[in-house]
Amino acid sequence: MVVEKKRTINRLKSMYPLRAKVNETYLKSIEAIQAGKPAVWGMLNFYYGDPILKAMDIEVVYPENYGAIAAATGVAQQYLDRADAEGFPTHLCGYSLTTLGYASRMMKELNGEIPPEAPFGGMPKPLFLMSSAAICDARYKWFQALGRYMDVTVWPLEAPLPGIKEFSIEDYYDEMVKLGVKHLRDFVTFVEDMVGKKMDWDRLDKTTGLMIEVNRVWHEVNELRKARPCPMHSRDFWSAMPAALFLAGDLEDSLRLYQDMYKEVKDRVGNHVSAIPDEKYRLVFAELPPWHSLAFFDKLAERGWNFVIESVGYHPPIPLDLSRVSDPLERITKFSLQFLVGYYEDARKQNVLGGTTAYPYLKYAREWKCDGALLHPLITCRSASTHLPYVADMLIEKMNVPSLSIEGDIVDLRLFNPEDALAKAEPFEETMEHYKKMRRQEGFDW
Amino acid sequence: MLDKNKGLSKAREIYLNRLQRVKELKAAGKTIIGYPCIYVPVEMLTALDLIPYQTCGDIKEPVTEADRALPSSFCPVMRNCLDCALKNKNDFLDGMVTIHSCDPQEKTARVWESYTSYPYFHFIDMPITVRPEALEYFKSQLNDFKKTLETFTGRKLSKDKLESAIKFHNRQRALVRELYELTKPSPPCISGTEIIQVLKALTGLPVVEGNDLLTEVINEVKSRTGGLEKKPARLLIWSSILDDTDIMQVFEAKANVVMSESCGVIRAYRGEVKFTANPLEGLADYYLNEITCARTFRQATIGETRKDYTRDLQSRFGYLKGIVEEWKINGAIMLLVRYCDPFAFEMPSLKDYFDSIGVPSTYIEYDYTVGALAPLRTRIEAFLETINQ
Numbered sequence: 001m002v003v004e005k006k007r008t009i010n011r012l013k014s015m016y017p018l019r020a021k022v023n024e025t026y027l028k029s030i031e032a033i034q035a036g037k038p039a040v041w042g043m044l045n046f047y048y049g050d051p052i053l054k055a056m057d058i059e060v061v062y063p064e065n066y067g068a069i070a071a072a073t074g075v076a077q078q079y080l081d082r083a084d085a086e087g088f089p090t091h092l093c094g095y096s097l098t099t100l101g102y103a104s105r106m107m108k109e110l111n112g113e114i115p116p117e118a119p120f121g122g123m124p125k126p127l128f129l130m131s132s133a134a135i136c137d138a139r140y141k142w143f144q145a146l147g148r149y150m151d152v153t154v155w156p157l158e159a160p161l162p163g164i165k166e167f168s169i170e171d172y173y174d175e176m177v178k179l180g181v182k183h184l185r186d187f188v189t190f191v192e193d194m195v196g197k198k199m200d201w202d203r204l205d206k207t208t209g210l211m212i213e214v215n216r217v218w219h220e221v222n223e224l225r226k227a228r229p230c231p232m233h234s235r236d237f238w239s240a241m242p243a244a245l246f247l248a249g250d251l252e253d254s255l256r257l258y259q260d261m262y263k264e265v266k267d268r269v270g271n272h273v274s275a276i277p278d279e280k281y282r283l284v285f286a287e288l289p290p291w292h293s294l295a296f297f298d299k300l301a302e303r304g305w306n307f308v309i310e311s312v313g314y315h316p317p318i319p320l321d322l323s324r325v326s327d328p329l330e331r332i333t334k335f336s337l338q339f340l341v342g343y344y345e346d347a348r349k350q351n352v353l354g355g356t357t358a359y360p361y362l363k364y365a366r367e368w369k370c371d372g373a374l375l376h377p378l379i380t381c382r383s384a385s386t387h388l389p390y391v392a393d394m395l396i397e398k399m400n401v402p403s404l405s406i407e408g409d410i411v412d413l414r415l416f417n418p419e420d421a422l423a424k425a426e427p428f429e430e431t432m433e434h435y436k437k438m439r440r441q442e443g444f445d446w
Numbered sequence: 447m448l449d450k451n452k453g454l455s456k457a458r459e460i461y462l463n464r465l466q467r468v469k470e471l472k473a474a475g476k477t478i479i480g481y482p483c484i485y486v487p488v489e490m491l492t493a494l495d496l497i498p499y500q501t502c503g504d505i506k507e508p509v510t511e512a513d514r515a516l517p518s519s520f521c522p523v524m525r526n527c528l529d530c531a532l533k534n535k536n537d538f539l540d541g542m543v544t545i546h547s548c549d550p551q552e553k554t555a556r557v558w559e560s561y562t563s564y565p566y567f568h569f570i571d572m573p574i575t576v577r578p579e580a581l582e583y584f585k586s587q588l589n590d591f592k593k594t595l596e597t598f599t600g601r602k603l604s605k606d607k608l609e610s611a612i613k614f615h616n617r618q619r620a621l622v623r624e625l626y627e628l629t630k631p632s633p634p635c636i637s638g639t640e641i642i643q644v645l646k647a648l649t650g651l652p653v654v655e656g657n658d659l660l661t662e663v664i665n666e667v668k669s670r671t672g673g674l675e676k677k678p679a680r681l682l683i684w685s686s687i688l689d690d691t692d693i694m695q696v697f698e699a700k701a702n703v704v705m706s707e708s709c710g711v712i713r714a715y716r717g718e719v720k721f722t723a724n725p726l727e728g729l730a731d732y733y734l735n736e737i738t739c740a741r742t743f744r745q746a747t748i749g750e751t752r753k754d755y756t757r758d759l760q761s762r763f764g765y766l767k768g769i770v771e772e773w774k775i776n777g778a779i780m781l782l783v784r785y786c787d788p789f790a791f792e793m794p795s796l797k798d799y800f801d802s803i804g805v806p807s808t809y810i811e812y813d814y815t816v817g818a819l820a821p822l823r824t825r826i827e828a829f830l831e832t833i834n835q
């Protein structure tokens with residue numbers, strides 16, 4: 001007898017065609033690569049390099065995502081062991097070690113052929129590597145380290161990371177934009193040299209416009225989640241985000257599908273339809289979810305835990321009117337910078353200076369009326385974990401919002417124990433109840 | 447009899463109690479500005495008559511307070527530095543300058559600013575490449591730093607004063623290089639442990655006092671008779687940071703450490719700031735281009751469209767070949783502070799480079815605590831046995 005998995009979360013119908021489009025595009029991309037079309041390995045770059053590659057019709061694979069796939073399908077361990085044997089410390093980013101082990105196997109043992117055990121068609125030897133300085137050191141050092149296995153050149157995308165207070169210094173923003181535009185102009189020249197064709201600037205202009213509009217609509221979808229009960233769960237967010245964050249799929253299709261999603265979520269708000277049967281607790285999730293154990297959220301939904309907002313690193317920038325900026329490279333730069341600095345003015349006013357990725361959680365808790373935060377520190381992903389103690393400290397001190405921290409990892413799946421995590425749920429509910437009373441005593445409105 | 451107030455003895459005294467001199471300076475009305483990383487352009491502080499004081503960790507200090515702000519799987523050096531700050535060990539500071547030289551520096555800076563309340567706090571962003579636009583951006587960051595310093599002090603940072611400060615700091619760099627000339631003989635005239643004492647003392651002194659100390663040390667070492675014990679190995683240590691004599695003594699128990707390519711030792715002193723029409727240009731170039739830390743992305747040709755691994759290694763580690771030859775090094779330790787990603791990613795490639803120039807090397811990891819010393823000793827002894835065979 002087939003036992004149907006119980007799904008408590010009321011998933012958005014509009015999410016499925018969007019996700020299907022993303023999956024279909026991925027498979028088409030793999031087919032094109034297997035047929036000989038050159039591919040680039042790219043790091044998540046927060047809208048900076050992707051529109052340029054998209055406008056040049058270049059296929060991109062993302063080793064970070066592939067690391068998650070390799071972990072979930074059980075093949076990562078052999079690549080991790082291989083990277084270890086090659087001399088890379090085991091405490092490095094698990095995704096990076098997976099890629100390094102994969103590249104070692106592909107280039108040293110298989111003469112450049114894709115390893116037969118590689119899931120989802122594998123990653124072919126790239127034409128070039130596009131790394132990024134955004135978020136962590138690993139994401140540019142890891143591609144540099146790949147030079148040991150492949151004579152493939154790297155373009156490291158710069159990513160300014162201003163101080164929250166310093167950002168208000170006169171001309172500071174303009175200098176960041178100047179760096180970005182010049183850097184991207186040189187990147188375009190580099191890509192042109194690598195692929196042997198010229199940039200179609202009209203196409204880049206259109207791609208940029210669509211990227212910005214897709215993300216604006218996606219932002220508006222998430223704004224609707226402030227409603228009580230929350231109409232959309234984090235599961236739907238994570239399923240739908242690749243089309244906006246990685247520009248996966250055709251951008252015109254994506255725009256239409258996100259617009260459909262907006263309509264569905266708005267309808268739900270109007271009809272008081274919740275993402276879970278009985279919303280007792282509204283939570284924010286930080287940062288990378290346990291991709292391999294997402295059913296865990298159904299169990300929490302049964303208890304009335306609704307995840308109403310999540311993972312700042314995956315959220316679209318706060319919309320910024322760039323319609324008067326004619327140069328697409330300047331628009332791309334300003335849009336990409338907005339991912340971080342969109343929160344800065346507010347953070348400065350609140351005097352929360354402790355991290356570019358920390359303040360948004362305070363805003364989330366306040367505006368999405370969260371009762372608690374579920375933090376997911378990862379052993380080998382320091383960039384997604386370092387700010388979490390500070391986030392927890394800030395949430396409790398400034399808003400009486402408690403946090404529950406559950407450790408995991410991005411590739412070592414054994415480190416995340418859903419049973420243990422669920423055992424902590426009941427005591428944490430008592431904690432959330434306690435702090436709810438405290439918030440009310442102190443004049444908060446939730 | 448040695449004069450405790452001069453040369454090596456004085457350096458040792460300062461090393462053991464770095465706070466004493468800085469507190470005297472504070473009592474005398476000086477303004478003390480902390481900085482955690484050698485990428486902070488201290489010339490700009492000196493030019494405004496501010497005293498730069500490098501905030502260091504202490505391997506003997508168990509981390510307790512920093513636990514509330516940083517996770518345990520995080521750079522132990524920065525955890526330790528922040529811990530000292532949160533225990534009010536740096537409460538004499540009038541300000542703090544931090545820099546985005548690496549992820550832990552950036553992350554710690556944010557938290558540090560949030561949990562402390564110095565009258566002045568500034569964060570400098572830093573690009574990862576040495577491309578021309580990156581250099582321009584870094585220059586603008588230094589210009590912003592200048593603006594906030596001027597506001598804080600109420601004084602203008604004039605070109606003349608900045609050039610004068612650059613001269614003094616360049617003099618210090620030259621003196622440190624001269625000190626390292628004294629490790630070239632066999633046996634070396636000065637030990638790695640003594641060098642750490644001297645160089646760590648410098649990071650808590652005004653530049654002129656530091657230069658006087660260095661001059662005394664160099665003269666004292668040059669006039670030494672008898673020399674140090676000659677040991678079978680002449681080692682190069684390549685590390686993110688090496689600023690503690692307890693660690694160095696583990697290596698020096700059975701080897702002469704003649705070069706330490708690390709922060710806390712020669713890394714901040716190997717080059718020199720060039721004099722340019724706008725001094726910020728020279729400073730930006732020196733700090734972004736010249737300091738050979740793994741945090742900077744280097745390649746054989748900027749923006750290259752073809753890659754060759756041998757040329758790549760040369761662009762990243764080529765400077766080590768001359769050191770190996772001049773200092774007659776016969777073994778290299780690649781010493782990693784746990785969770786230091788920029789250096790950790792380099793290890794296999796650096797080993798390839800050492801292999802290519804015929805230098806035996808080993809990779810050793812530790813966690814910047816006294817508890818790490820015993821296993822460190824075992825690892826180094828095993829390595830020395832292999833190269834002495």
